[in-house]
Amino acid sequence: xxxxxxxxxxxxxxxxxxxxxxxxxxxxxxxxLITVLLGVWQVASAHQKVQLLPSPLAVxxxxxxxxxxxxxxxxxxxxxxxxxxxxxxxxxLAVPFGLALGWYKRPGMALNPLIxxxxxxxxxxxxxxxxxxxxxxxxxxxxxxxxxSFLPLTVTAMNAVGNVLPVHIHAARNFGLxxxxxxxxxxxxxxxxxxxxxxxxxxxxxxxVVVAAEMIAVNSGLGFLIVDSRNAGNRYxxxxxxxxxxxxxxxxxxIGMRSFERVRSVRWGYSED
Amino acid sequence: MASIIxxxxxxxxxxxxxxxxxxxxxxxxxxxxxxxxxxxxxxRVAVLDMVDLEVSEGEFVCILGxxxxxxxxxxxxxxxFLSPTSGQVRIDEETVRGPDxxxxxxxxxxxxxxxxxxxxNIGFGLFKLAKAQRAERIAHxxxxxxxxxxxxxxPQELSGGMKQRLEVARALAVNPDVLFLDEPFGALDSITRLxxxxxxxxxxxxxxxxxxxxxxxxxxxxxxxxxxIVMSARPARIQRIVNIDMGHPRDISSRRYLELRDGxxxxxxxxxxx
Amino acid sequence: xxxxxxxxxxxxxxxxxxxxxxxxxxWHVLVKWSDTKIFPSPxxxxxxxxxxxxxxxxxxxxxxxxRRVxxxxxxxxxLAVPSGLLLGCYPSAASVVDPVxxxxxxxxxxxxxxxxxxxxxxxxxxxxxxxxxxSLFPIAVASMNGAHNVPSIYRRxxxxxxxxxxxxxxxxxxPAALPQIIxxxxxxxxxxxxVVVAAEMIAVDSGLGYxxxxSRNSGKRYxxxxxxxxxxxLTGLGLDTAFRRMEKLxxxxxxxxx
Numbered sequence: 001x002x003x004x005x006x007x008x009x010x011x012x013x014x015x016x017x018x019x020x021x022x023x024x025x026x027x028x029x030x031x032x033l034i035t036v037l038l039g040v041w042q043v044a045s046a047h048q049k050v051q052l053l054p055s056p057l058a059v060x061x062x063x064x065x066x067x068x069x070x071x072x073x074x075x076x077x078x079x080x081x082x083x084x085x086x087x088x089x090x091x092x093l094a095v096p097f098g099l100a101l102g103w104y105k106r107p108g109m110a111l112n113p114l115i116x117x118x119x120x121x122x123x124x125x126x127x128x129x130x131x132x133x134x135x136x137x138x139x140x141x142x143x144x145x146x147x148x149s150f151l152p153l154t155v156t157a158m159n160a161v162g163n164v165l166p167v168h169i170h171a172a173r174n175f176g177l178x179x180x181x182x183x184x185x186x187x188x189x190x191x192x193x194x195x196x197x198x199x200x201x202x203x204x205x206x207x208x209v210v211v212a213a214e215m216i217a218v219n220s221g222l223g224f225l226i227v228d229s230r231n232a233g234n235r236y237x238x239x240x241x242x243x244x245x246x247x248x249x250x251x252x253x254x255i256g257m258r259s260f261e262r263v264r265s266v267r268w269g270y271s272e273d
Numbered sequence: 274m275a276s277i278i279x280x281x282x283x284x285x286x287x288x289x290x291x292x293x294x295x296x297x298x299x300x301x302x303x304x305x306x307x308x309x310x311x312x313x314x315x316x317r318v319a320v321l322d323m324v325d326l327e328v329s330e331g332e333f334v335c336i337l338g339x340x341x342x343x344x345x346x347x348x349x350x351x352x353x354f355l356s357p358t359s360g361q362v363r364i365d366e367e368t369v370r371g372p373d374x375x376x377x378x379x380x381x382x383x384x385x386x387x388x389x390x391x392x393x394n395i396g397f398g399l400f401k402l403a404k405a406q407r408a409e410r411i412a413h414x415x416x417x418x419x420x421x422x423x424x425x426x427x428p429q430e431l432s433g434g435m436k437q438r439l440e441v442a443r444a445l446a447v448n449p450d451v452l453f454l455d456e457p458f459g460a461l462d463s464i465t466r467l468x469x470x471x472x473x474x475x476x477x478x479x480x481x482x483x484x485x486x487x488x489x490x491x492x493x494x495x496x497x498x499x500x501x502i503v504m505s506a507r508p509a510r511i512q513r514i515v516n517i518d519m520g521h522p523r524d525i526s527s528r529r530y531l532e533l534r535d536g537x538x539x540x541x542x543x544x545x546x547x
Numbered sequence: 548x549x550x551x552x553x554x555x556x557x558x559x560x561x562x563x564x565x566x567x568x569x570x571x572x573x574w575h576v577l578v579k580w581s582d583t584k585i586f587p588s589p590x591x592x593x594x595x596x597x598x599x600x601x602x603x604x605x606x607x608x609x610x611x612x613x614r615r616v617x618x619x620x621x622x623x624x625x626l627a628v629p630s631g632l633l634l635g636c637y638p639s640a641a642s643v644v645d646p647v648x649x650x651x652x653x654x655x656x657x658x659x660x661x662x663x664x665x666x667x668x669x670x671x672x673x674x675x676x677x678x679x680x681x682s683l684f685p686i687a688v689a690s691m692n693g694a695h696n697v698p699s700i701y702r703r704x705x706x707x708x709x710x711x712x713x714x715x716x717x718x719x720x721x722p723a724a725l726p727q728i729i730x731x732x733x734x735x736x737x738x739x740x741x742v743v744v745a746a747e748m749i750a751v752d753s754g755l756g757y758x759x760x761x762s763r764n765s766g767k768r769y770x771x772x773x774x775x776x777x778x779x780x781l782t783g784l785g786l787d788t789a790f791r792r793m794e795k796l797x798x799x800x801x802x803x804x805x
Binding site: 029032034053106107109123124204209211212216230236240242244246248250251253 | 562563565585646654655660740742759763772775784
C-alpha cells in the first residue's frame with residue numbers, strides 16, 4: 001500500500017462512487033468492511049451492560065415492523081413530499097434571481113451583504129416565525145425547506161455567472177446575438193454544470209432540514225418518527241431505523257442528482273482530475 | 274510609420290518596401306491616432322500611443338511585438354470590444370462602435386463553446402439561415418478545416434490544434450469580411466504550429482478574407498503576412514512596417530526569407546547568437 | 548459582466564446601503580400596514596437587542612454558542628484532516644471507506660439528537676458531539692479531495708529529494724492541499740454554526756438557539772426572537788469573514804488565484 005500513491009487509480013475521485021473500472025474488487029472490499037462494522041456493532045450491543053444502542057438485527061426488525069404497519073411508506077412519502085415542494089419552489093425562484101444578480105453588477109453588489117447576513121441563520125431559527133405565520137403543519141415544514149434552499153441556490157447561481165469565461169460572452173456578442181439570445185444560448189449552458197452541482201448539494205441540505213423541521217413542527221414523516229419513537233416508549237430500535245432510512249434516502253437522492261452530471265452537454269464542466 | 278535610418282537593417286527591409294505593390298485594393302480598415310490609457314486602481318497605464326494603421330481588402334497583416342506590449346489591446350479595439358481613449362477606427366468607412374458579425378475575432382484559446390459539438394459550434398452564428406442552408410454551410414467548413422468525422426464530437430475530446438481549427442471554422446462560417454486572430458496558435462506545440470500556419474494560409478487563399486493576426490513569433494509573422502507591423506514595447510507605437518515581398522508558398526530557408534528575418538531581429542534589437 | 552462602464556469606488560458602499568435601507572423600510576411599512584400585534588418592526592428588534600445587551604444575556608449566550616462550536620469543530624478538524632489526507636493519498640483505502648461515508652453522511656446531525664441525548668444527556672456535551680459529527684465529514688472529504696488533487700509532479704519532486712512517505716505527506720501533500728482544506732474548513736464552520744443553533748433549540752438550555760426558542764415560549768417575545776436571529780446571522784458572518792481573511796495569507800493565497 002506504500003507504493004506510489006496515485007499509480008493506477010488516478011481516475012477514482014473520492015465520492016465518485018461506482019464508476020472506476022477496477023470497481024468490482026473495491027466493491028467487494030467495501031461490502032466486506034460494512035459487514036465487519038455491522039458485526040462489531042451486533043456483538044457490542046449484545047454485550048453491553050447499559051442499553052446504549054440497539055443491535056443491527058433489532059433495527060432491521062424495526063424497519064420490518066414499520067413496513068408491516070404501512071407506516072414506512074407513509075412517512076417516507078410525507079418527508080419526500082415536503083422536500084420536493086420546498087426545494088422546487090426555491091429552485092424556480094432562486095435560480096433566475098441568482099443569475100440576474102450575477103449578471104447585473106449593481107443589484108448584485110447591493111443585495112450581497114444582505115444575503116451574507118441572512119445565510120448563516122439556521123433555517124431552524126426560523127421555526128418560531130414559520131409557526132407564527134403558518135401554524136403547525138405541512139406548510140411550516142415546506143416553508144423551512146424553502147428557506148433552507150433559497151439562499152444557497154441564489155449564491156450558487158451568482159457564483160456560476162461569475163465563472164463564465166468572458167471569451168464566451170465576447171464571442172456571442174461578436175456573432176451578433178441580442179441580449180435575450182445571449183442569455184439563452186450562451187449564459188445558460190455555460191452555468192449549467194455548476195448549477196447542477198449546486199442543486200445536488202442544496203437538495204442534500206434540504207433533506208437535512210426536513211428531518212429537523214419534522215421533529216418540531218409536524219406529526220408525520222421520518223423526523224417525526226425519530227422523535228415520536230423516543231417519546232412514546234423509548235423505542236430506540238425505531239429511532240435508529242429512522243436514521244438508517246434517512247441516510248439511505250439521502251444517498252439515493254444524491255445518486256439521482258449525480259446522474260444529471262453525466263449528460264453530455266454538461267459533462268464538460270466537471271474536470272476529470 | 275516607417276522611419277528612414279541609413280543602416281544595414283533598413284537596407285535589407287527597404288528592398289522590400291521598394292518592390293511594387295501587386296494589387297491596388299481599396300482600404301478595408303483604417304485606424305487613426307488610436308491611444309489607450311487604462312485606469313487601474315488609481316494608476317494610469319498608457320498602453321497604446323497614437324497608432325495609425327491602414328489595411329487593404331484581402332490583405333494578411335501581422336502585428337508583431339513582445340508579450341504585454343499592447344498589441345492584443347489594439348486588436349480588441351479595432352474589433353470593437355474596447356473603446357480607445359482617443360482616436361478612432363473605421364471599417365469600410367464606418368466607425369467601429371462594437372463587435373459585429375462582419376468582423377469575427379478568433380480568441381487565444383478556450384474560445385469554442387464546450388457545451389456544443391463541432392457542428393453546434395460551427396453553426397452557432399448561422400441562426401438566421403434556413404435549416405438546409407445551415408447544414409450545408411456547416412458541412413463545407415467542417416471539410417475546409419479538416420474535421421470530417423468529428424461532427425458530433427465535443428471540444429473536450431479534441432486536441433488543441435483541432436480546437437483551434439474548430440474556432441477558425443466557426444468564425445468563417447458566418448462569412449465575415451475581416452478576421453482578427455489573437456495569437457491563436459500560442460497554446461500549441463511548435464510542430465503543430467507549422468501545420469496550422471499552412472492550414473490558415475490555405476484557407477485564406479481559398480476565401481481571401483482580410484486578416485489581422487497578432488503574434489509575438491517573428492518567424493510566424495514572416496511566414497504568414499503580406500505586411501508585418503512591428504510594434505515597440507509599452508506604450509506601444511508602430512516601430513516599422515515591413516512589406517514581405519515573397520509569394521506563397523514561402524521557402525523558409527531562402528535567402529530573402531533569412532534577410533527579412535535578420536532585419537526584423539535587428540529592428541527589435543535581438544542578438545543573433547544564443 | 549454586463550456593463551462595460553467602469554464602476555466607481557463609491558458604488559461599493561452606496562448600493563448595499565441603499566438596498567439595506569429599502570429592506571428595512573419595506574419591513575417597517577409591512578408591519579405597520581398589516582397591523583400585526585405580534586411580528587416586530589425593525590425598531591422593536593433593535594430595542595430588543597439593546598435589552599439583551601443590557602441584561603448581559605447577549606455576551607453570555609454568544610460565548611456559550613461559540614464555545615460549543617469551538618470544541619466540537621476543533622475536535623473534528625484534528626481528527627478529520629489527517630484521516631482525509633491519508634485517504635486521499637491511498638485511493639485503495641479511500642475506495643473501501645468511501646461507500647461507508649456516503650451512507651452515513653446524509654444522516655442529518657439533527658437525526659442523531661435522540662441517540663446523542665441517550666449517550667450524553669441534555670447539555671453541552673450533546674451539542675458538542677453534534678457539532679463534531681456535522682463538521683467531520685466536510686473537513687474529511689475536503690482533505691481527501693485536496694490530497695488527491697495534489698499534482699503528481701509535486702509528489703515526484705518530493706520523492707526525488709528522498710522524502711519518506713510520512714515526510715512526503717507532511718511536507719508536500721499537506722501544504723499543497725491546504726487551500727482546498729481551508730475551503731472545507733470554512734464550509735464546515737458554516738455548517739457547525741447552523742448545527743449549534745439547532746442543537747441549542749432542542750437539547751440544551753443556553754446559547755443563541757435556545758434564546759430563539761425561549762423568547763417565544765416564555766412570553767411570545769418575537770422581538771427578541773428576531774433579535775436573536777439577527778445576532779446569529781451577524782456572528783455567523785463574522786466567523787466566515789475571519790476565515791476568509793485567513794485565505795489571504797501568503798502561504799495559501801496561491802491556491803485561490805485564478
